[in-house]
Amino acid sequence: MKPITRIEQSLAAALATGEQEGCPLKLAGAIRHAVFPGGARIRPQLCLAVAQACGDDDPGLSEAAAVSIELLHCASLVHDDLPCFDDAATRRGRASVHFAFGESLAVLAGDALIVLAFQALSEGAVRSPQRLAPLLATIARGVGMPSGIVAGQAWECEPRVSLAQYQRAKTGALFVAATMAGAQACGVEPEPWRALGDCLGEAYQVADDIRDVAADPDLLGKPMGRDAALCRPSAAGQLGLDGAVRLFDALVERAIAAIPPCPGAAQLRALVRAEAERLVPQSLSGELVRVAA
Amino acid sequence: MKPITRIEQSLAAALATGEQEGCPLKLAGAIRHAVFPGGARIRPQLCLAVAQACGDDDPGLSEAAAVSIELLHCASLVHDDLPCFDDAATRRGRASVHFAFGESLAVLAGDALIVLAFQALSEGAVRSPQRLAPLLATIARGVGMPSGIVAGQAWECEPRVSLAQYQRAKTGALFVAATMAGAQACGVEPEPWRALGDCLGEAYQVADDIRDVAADPDLLGKPMGRDAALCRPSAAGQLGLDGAVRLFDALVERAIAAIPPCPGAAQLRALVRAEAERLVPQSLSGELVRVAA
Numbered sequence: 001m002k003p004i005t006r007i008e009q010s011l012a013a014a015l016a017t018g019e020q021e022g023c024p025l026k027l028a029g030a031i032r033h034a035v036f037p038g039g040a041r042i043r044p045q046l047c048l049a050v051a052q053a054c055g056d057d058d059p060g061l062s063e064a065a066a067v068s069i070e071l072l073h074c075a076s077l078v079h080d081d082l083p084c085f086d087d088a089a090t091r092r093g094r095a096s097v098h099f100a101f102g103e104s105l106a107v108l109a110g111d112a113l114i115v116l117a118f119q120a121l122s123e124g125a126v127r128s129p130q131r132l133a134p135l136l137a138t139i140a141r142g143v144g145m146p147s148g149i150v151a152g153q154a155w156e157c158e159p160r161v162s163l164a165q166y167q168r169a170k171t172g173a174l175f176v177a178a179t180m181a182g183a184q185a186c187g188v189e190p191e192p193w194r195a196l197g198d199c200l201g202e203a204y205q206v207a208d209d210i211r212d213v214a215a216d217p218d219l220l221g222k223p224m225g226r227d228a229a230l231c232r233p234s235a236a237g238q239l240g241l242d243g244a245v246r247l248f249d250a251l252v253e254r255a256i257a258a259i260p261p262c263p264g265a266a267q268l269r270a271l272v273r274a275e276a277e278r279l280v281p282q283s284l285s286g287e288l289v290r291v292a293a
Numbered sequence: 294m295k296p297i298t299r300i301e302q303s304l305a306a307a308l309a310t311g312e313q314e315g316c317p318l319k320l321a322g323a324i325r326h327a328v329f330p331g332g333a334r335i336r337p338q339l340c341l342a343v344a345q346a347c348g349d350d351d352p353g354l355s356e357a358a359a360v361s362i363e364l365l366h367c368a369s370l371v372h373d374d375l376p377c378f379d380d381a382a383t384r385r386g387r388a389s390v391h392f393a394f395g396e397s398l399a400v401l402a403g404d405a406l407i408v409l410a411f412q413a414l415s416e417g418a419v420r421s422p423q424r425l426a427p428l429l430a431t432i433a434r435g436v437g438m439p440s441g442i443v444a445g446q447a448w449e450c451e452p453r454v455s456l457a458q459y460q461r462a463k464t465g466a467l468f469v470a471a472t473m474a475g476a477q478a479c480g481v482e483p484e485p486w487r488a489l490g491d492c493l494g495e496a497y498q499v500a501d502d503i504r505d506v507a508a509d510p511d512l513l514g515k516p517m518g519r520d521a522a523l524c525r526p527s528a529a530g531q532l533g534l535d536g537a538v539r540l541f542d543a544l545v546e547r548a549i550a551a552i553p554p555c556p557g558a559a560q561l562r563a564l565v566r567a568e569a570e571r572l573v574p575q576s577l578s579g580e581l582v583r584v585a586a
Contacts, residue, residue, distance in 0.1 A: 018438030022458070027438065027447035079404060084396040103377040107400065108447045111372060111407060115437030118411040122429040130422050136415040144408030145311030145320065154320035154401045165315065 003048045007041050010063040011070060014120040018112065030101040030109035031116075034074045039092050042275070043178045044070040046200065049271050050182025050193060053264030058131075062185035064124020065135060068117040069178050072143050075113035076174075078106050080153060114143075128187065135184045142177025149174050163238060171208070172201030192260040199255035200272070206248045207279040209236040245280065252276040296341045300334050303356040304363060307413040311405065323394040323402035324409075327367045332385050335568070336471045337363040339493065342564050343475025343486060346557030351424075355478035357417020358428060361410040362471050365436050368406035369467075371399050373446060407436075421480070428477045435470025442467050456531060464501070465494030485553040492548035493565070499541045500572040502529040538573065545569040 015035060019028045044066035051062035081088040081096040082103060089099045098106035121139065125132035142148050152170025155161045179197035180190035213236045236244040256269050308328060312321045337359035344355035374381040374389040375396060382392045391399035414432065418425035435441050445463025448454045472490035473483035506529045529537040549562050 020439045022444075022462075023439030024444055024447040024451050026450050027444060031438070075404070079400055082400060084400060102450065105447065105450050107372055107375060107377060108443050108450075110404065111368070112437045112443045112447075114404060114407045115433050115441070115443065118429060119433040119437060122426045122433070125426050129426055132425055133415045133418050133422055136411060140408050140412040140415070144405045144412060145324070146313045146316030148408070150401050150405045150408065151315075151317055151320060154317040154398065154405075157319050157395065157398050157401075158317050169315075 003045055003052070004041060006048065006059075006063055007044045007066055007070065008038070010067045010120075011035055011038070014067050014071065014116060017119070017123075018116050026101060026105055027108055027112065030078075030097050030105040031112055033095075033100055034078045034097050034109055034113060035071070037092070038070070038074075040278075041070060042204065043073055043174055045275075046175065046197070047178040047182040047185075049268055050179050050196070051185050053259075053262045053268040054183050054186040054188045055263055057186050058128050060126065061124045061128055061131060061135070062182060064121050065139065065181040065185045066178075067124075068121040068139055069142070069174060069181065071113050071117035071120065072139070072149070073174060075110040075117070076143075076149050076153070078110040078113070082106055085153070085156075131184060131187060134190075135181055138180045138184055138190060139177050142173045147173055148177075163235070167202065167205045167235075168198070171205040172198055175201030175204065188262075195258035196255055196260075199251050199258055203248055203251035203255060203276065204279065206235045206244055206251065209234040210241065210244050210248065210280060212236065214241060248276075248280050296338055296345070297334060299341065299352075299356055300337045300359055300363065301331070303360045303413075304328055304331070307360050307364065307409060310412070310416075311409055319394060319398055320401055320405065323371075323390050323398040324405055326388075326393055327371045327390050327402055327406060328364070330385070331363070331367075333571075334363060335497070336366055336467055338568075339468065339490070340471040340475040340478075342561055343472045343489070344478050346552075346555045346561040347476050347479040347481045348556055350479050351421050353419065354417045354421055354424060354428075355475060357414050358432065358474040358478045359471075360417075361414040361432055362435070362467060362474065364406050364410035364413065365432070365442075366467060368403040368410070369436075369442050369446070371403040371406070375399055378446070378449075424477060424480060427483075428474055431473045431477055431483060432470050435466045435474075440466055441470075456528070460495065460498045460528075461491070464498040465491055468494030468497065481555075488551035489548055489553075492544050492551055496541055496544035496548060496569065497572065499528045499537055499544065502527040503534065503537050503541065503573060505529065507534065541569075541573050 015032060018031065047066040047069055048062055051065075056062055077091060078097045080086055081091055082098055088096050090096060096106075097109055101109070118136065121136060122132060125135070140148070143150055145151050147169045149170055152166060152168075152173065155166040155169060176194055176197035179193040179200070183193045184190045212234065235247060239247060252272065256272055259265050259268055262268075308325060311324065340359040340362055341355055344358075349355055370384060371390045373379055374384055375391055381389050383389060389399075390402055394402070411429065414429060415425060418428070433441070436443055438444050440462045442463055445459060445461075445466065448459040448462060469487055469490035472486040472493070476486045477483045505527065528540060532540060545565065549565055552558050552561055
């Protein structure tokens, strides 16, 4: 089965457990809207790719870890779009949750998704219960305090922000959780997998900054130019487009070099290259560098 | 050590793990504001009381379960107070989190508290890892979809609400989680403990309705008359004060009768009676009944 199929099926199964009799219909609708149809599912794909590279000896648990990470990502998108943050009317090319269902349901849908994420993880640990606690710790660190994605978003409320610290928490933390959890789900020591997640998270953030100033909003599925409009720190803003593209390429190379020795290392390297090309096509890089010059 | 001391110390330890270097200061402040000083800590007290009655063979895990439930309760208070819900300026006698820290940090503090709750639970399962998954499932059911406290809050967004279903989810679910988790933390079959939580949750909700229309706002620590102002379903509104007080008394008796056979049953019965008297004093009951007559 293709990884994306495993992810979509596992996400659907996780949502179905929450949508049993007695669930308020609008809440169920808001949650479904937040999760389906998805974006590229890049974090759960990364998690499964690492699990695959490590042998994937408990596929139910690696799927649960991937689902947990994606549900937490979806929760963060729903809350980040709220009027008190970005006040974004669109997300993934259609109405944001608060725009479609109202602010109250958007707050609650995000909350319910966080709960569902840990619930789904736990349910996936039937075969390997001893792996649950360390896996949960890794994923929770990617989301909460002191430096998960929620803390990353909270840096926007501080008077002084270091760009590196902000982006590492806001984006990098969940990429680190994805690579480390992918290894842990197979009973593999996770620490050597941190650097891959760290580099890819930074690369992804830089790609996002590039796309925010350069891409077609239809392609992006959300309004562009938001970072500048919100005075949000951005690599493209600080380094210029040219510098941002160079940084992106360097980070992808560092990520590939950081892949630890494992049975599926070659495949994983190829996957990272393909994903990098999808995010910032070489043709676009060339064009951007020309425009910026 | 008194149960309340165990709870406060465990809560402080849980928050300290999140407040390590790198945590944005305002987020840490908002979370601390949400958790300390606490209210009566009635849910974690109930959880520990059940654990005590069941033998409390792994105190670290029962404390973790109690802490997890209280952090989830605190998260729900922070989010329920938001402008899109109650827009409450005060909570526990001082500024609500969004009033003190702003709406963005209130959303994030609630999110971080939910994450921290599962993290703390997981960290408490070192001695009994096989108990973690079922315990997490119980607590998650008390909070998320289809009928935990988040779903309960979401019923306020539906066009039609059954009072019983609304209150069972909004308040009862976390009481059920508290009694069942207290048993599970000691390796005791949780299902027989459901009825106690269910009755106490309903009793507590009725007490809250009574206090909302009858109590001194200084004593309550939050504005009174909110249920009527928000057109929220309320036992006191539907049954009148007299009927609500009778219902409260009947629920407390049902709760006491529902305590399963266990080593500490007698102590637990005494504790439930004392707590009921604290919530709705017999003197107040008499007075309310006279006023309502």
